[in-house]
Amino acid sequence: MxxxxxxxxxxxxxxxxxxxxxxxxxxxxxxxxxxxxxxxxxxxxxxxxxxxxxxxxSYDESKNGSGPKSGIIAPTGGDYSPPxxxxxxxxxxxxxxxxxxxxxxxxxxxxxxxxxxxxxxxxxxxxxxxxxxxxxxxxxxxxxxxxxxxxxxxxxxxxxxxxxxxxxxxxxxPAIDPEILAKLAYARIRVPGTKVKLAPEGATKVNLPTWAWLDGAEFKPVSVTARVDVLNIEATTTAEPISLKIDPGTSDAETYPANGVCDLVGDKIGTPYAKGKSKETPPCGVKYLRSSGDGTYPLKATVTWKIHWTGTGVNGEKRLPDGEFGAEQDVVVEEVQSINR
Known part of the structure; x- marks a missing residue:
């Protein structure tokens, strides 16, 4: 009793x-x-x-994301929390x-x-x-x-x-077990910041397609392992980037692709701009239709991360709710200057 x-x-x-x-x-x-x-x-x-x-x-966070802009993933749905x-x-x-x-x-x-x-x-x-x-x-x-x-x-x-x-x-x-450990590890995952690289840099122009991409060296899977040594159990939770969503910060804009979601292709999200591509449509980017005037547009880049885990006595990978992490950056959009003759 x-x-x-x-x-x-x-x-x-x-x-x-x-x-x-x-x-x-x-x-x-x-x-x-x-x-x-x-x-x-x-x-x-x-x-x-x-x-x-x-x-x-105890936790092994050596394979976690790092950097001054790194942050915590926000689950997009479902329950990932420990009891x-x-x-x-x-x-x-x-x-x-x-x-x-x-x-x-x-x-x-x-x-x-x-x-x-x-x-x-x-x-x-x-x-x-x-x-x-x-x-x-x-x-x-x-x-x-x-x-x-x-x-x-x-x-x-x-x-x-x-x-x-x-x-x-x-x-x-409710005794500690690999699933609880996996959820504890999820709470400790940190992912890199989501400031995208843009071309042109600094300021873009009205009606000019602007290329957007993320640094492939930073955007790779990250993971945290939680373990209880005296019970000989552990779980590793891994986050993998799968897509980037571009929100231009204004309705006076178009995105590439039209839904603003750039999928991971190989190990890249978006394609870096290279010389000679100025007339091509960017696979990931934005085109502003109106000048930002004396201010800026708050472009928001949000990465979606697929979350899965493996653990002691568990066959194969198990899924947890996907997560998101995003950040805003200011974009200056200038009018195209024309010369009257």
Whole structure:
């Protein structure tokens, strides 16, 4: 039978944070942020941190997009978010003993709750002495809220429980798994900025087809891997550019192609302008029909990224909702000057 604590898990974590470092105090973000100083647990139940991040989750962002204009993908539809809360490994026996005794020592949770906790984790109902005799043979699991705190983030009320190494957690709880890891990785993907190259540069002319393209060296697949080493599970989420949408910033313009969407061809989005192509129609671009006068037009370039993931025990690639990332840039459009004779 499940017994609910008399205080919220967040309050317990806060009390522990004031007293010690370790997995609970490291809880930030969806599953914690990387803490390079953390060390792995010891077989004798030593007090080294469980893994590099709270919940046992660590991230490899070395294949992510970079640069000053890089940003977060906005999903275009569907649900990519992790659940409101989930459970994951959080403590070795020695770490949990230290955390719980620190909370009890400040007398902030009430004597009745402390008594129930001691019965549960110390006195053998159902655990004895924090399972110190099982050091190196499993981990204490607890709840982790989604950092965005969506509705339901506080619904994980199962008291901290023990899971033996290589054994599954209870089937009726939202336990950390490759799919959740894939969604956590999605939230950490960064893609390069979308400022397009234009020809002519600087200023274009009314009724002059203007070529647009993206730097092929920057626009390539990016990925983030999330893993839980103690469970030997991981997932890699990859974003691949598939198209560029041009919004001229005014209705007095035409786009190439007419719908303004330039598809990825090979490894390129749009074609760089080259000498001798001035009379050709650009495969990707815009033609302004009216001068911008003393101002500019806010051309917006938005790239759509296909999102897919692979993970431990998963056959083939799985899809997540596509995402978009865009930015505006100012375009000067001048009247064509004619000479009267």
């Amino acid at each position: 499940r017994r609910k604590p008399l205080v919220a898990a967040g309050a317990l974590a806060m009390a522990a944070t004031l007293l010690l470092s370790g997995p609970v105090s490291a809880r930030t973000g969806h599953g914690g942020t990387t803490n390079g100083d953390a060390t792995g647990p010891t077989k004798d139940g030593g007090d080294g941190s469980l893994t590099a991040t709270a919940g046992g989750i 409101p809360c989930w459970y994951g490994p959080a403590y070795t026996p020695a770490q949990f003993k230290k955390e719980r005794e620190a909370v009890w020592s400040v007398d902030s949770t009430g004597s009745q709750w402390d008594l129930e906790q001691r019965k549960r984790y110390v006195d053998g109902e159902p655990y004895k002495n924090f399972n110190l005799d099982k050091a190196g043979k499993g981990y204490w699991w607890t709840e982790f809220p989604n950092e965005t705190y969506p509705p339901g983030w506080d619904k994980c009320k199962e008291p901290t429980f023990w899971v033996d190494e290589n054994e599954p957690p209870p089937a009726d709880i």
